[in-house]
Amino acid sequence: MFIELDLQSETPIYAQLIDQLIEGIASGELKPGDPLPSVRRLAEDLGINLHTVNKSYNLLKQEGFLQVHRKKGVIVQPDGMPGVTEAFEEKLRQQLRSLAAAAAVRGMSEEAFTQESRSVYRNAITNRGGEQR
Amino acid sequence: MFIELDLQSETPIYAQLIDQLIEGIASGELKPGDPLPSVRRLAEDLGINLHTVNKSYNLLKQEGFLQVHRKKGVIVQPDGMPGVTEAFEEKLRQQLRSLAAAAAVRGMSEEAFTQESRSVYRNAITNRGGEQR
Numbered sequence: 001m002f003i004e005l006d007l008q009s010e011t012p013i014y015a016q017l018i019d020q021l022i023e024g025i026a027s028g029e030l031k032p033g034d035p036l037p038s039v040r041r042l043a044e045d046l047g048i049n050l051h052t053v054n055k056s057y058n059l060l061k062q063e064g065f066l067q068v069h070r071k072k073g074v075i076v077q078p079d080g081m082p083g084v085t086e087a088f089e090e091k092l093r094q095q096l097r098s099l100a101a102a103a104a105v106r107g108m109s110e111e112a113f114t115q116e117s118r119s120v121y122r123n124a125i126t127n128r129g130g131e132q133r
Numbered sequence: 134m135f136i137e138l139d140l141q142s143e144t145p146i147y148a149q150l151i152d153q154l155i156e157g158i159a160s161g162e163l164k165p166g167d168p169l170p171s172v173r174r175l176a177e178d179l180g181i182n183l184h185t186v187n188k189s190y191n192l193l194k195q196e197g198f199l200q201v202h203r204k205k206g207v208i209v210q211p212d213g214m215p216g217v218t219e220a221f222e223e224k225l226r227q228q229l230r231s232l233a234a235a236a237a238v239r240g241m242s243e244e245a246f247t248q249e250s251r252s253v254y255r256n257a258i259t260n261r262g263g264e265q266r
Contacts, residue, residue: 015143019231026234065238084239092232093253098152099228100254101159105198106217110254117250120226121233121243 001029005046013048017056022065025076026124033078036066134162138179146181150189155198158209159257166211169199 001024005016024030036057037045043053057074060066064082069075082088096117103113134157138149157163169190170178176186190207193199197215202208215221229250236246 010145010148012143019234022238023230023234026237081238081240084236084241088235088239092236092249095228095232096250096253097156097257099225100250100257101152101156102221103217103225104159104254104258105155105214106221107214108217110251110258113254114247114251116225117229117233118243118247120229121237121246124230124233125237125243 003042003046005048014052014055014059017046017053018060021056021060023124025065025081027126030076032076032081034076035069035072036074036076038073136175136179138181147185147188147192150179150186151193154189154193156257158198158214160259163209165209165214167209168202168205169207169209171206 003017003020005013005020007013009016011019021030021036030036036042039050039053039057043050046053057066061068061074065077066074067077067079100113104110108116136150136153138146138153140146142149144152154163154169163169169175172183172186172190176183179186190199194201194207198210199207200210200212233246237243241249
């Protein structure tokens with residue numbers, strides 16, 4: 001899986017890594033049971049700190065997206081992904097609110113914002129089936 | 134205008150402040166030409182650092198959401214808000230992508246995600262007309 005980090009971004013690296021791993025799961029590029037690189041290996045490949053990768057993996061394990069497998073190491077959750085929790089809904093609504101407000105102030109219509117959301121969702125799951133991004 | 138900051142959040146305070154001011158403009162609670170509190174006053178009211186408020190105000194001025202008025206101090210842009218720039222579209226798409234991927238992985242349908250986006254947009258502009266939040 002191709003991971004691209006933006007070291008200039010205001011989004012912390014560990015959060016970017018989490019986002020991209022979840023995007024990989026959403027797109028089907030990462031499938032349930034797939035092994036992830038070891039913390040050390042991924043940190044080396046990306047040129048980032050071990051602790052950063054560790055933080056991302058740990059948060060994803062806590063939330064149930066990853067699992068530690070006795071032999072394979074860290075793998076994508078094979079026993080069903082976490083569902084839509086109240087905490088997730090709250091976070092989703094809060095982040096959508098910021099985006100929607102900025103879009104509205106800039107003159108983007110409700111319809112344009114809604115269609116953009118739909119199109120982004122479709123693209124996010126488009127590669128399910130295993131096509132490379 | 135009521136501003137509520139979450140000091141525990143992973144979103145930096147200056148970014149939360151920016152979000153809330155833009156939400157205030159979107160909702161109509163803050164209208165073009167309305168004066169904002171001085172940096173010092175707002176920092177005191179919110180119990181945060183002067184530099185944090187300064188950073189938020191400066192970024193909002195740079196983007197064209199605020200203006201410095203000779204007499205009134207910092208005011209909400211009276212001469213038309215910035216439009217939908219390429220940079221904004223890119224940022225919007227990127228942030229929607231993270232949200233959509235997380236929603237999809239958790240089993241939220243395209244329809245549910247799209248409707249949530251629409252409903253949040255509507256709520257964001259609901260108070261246009263001046264109702265208090």
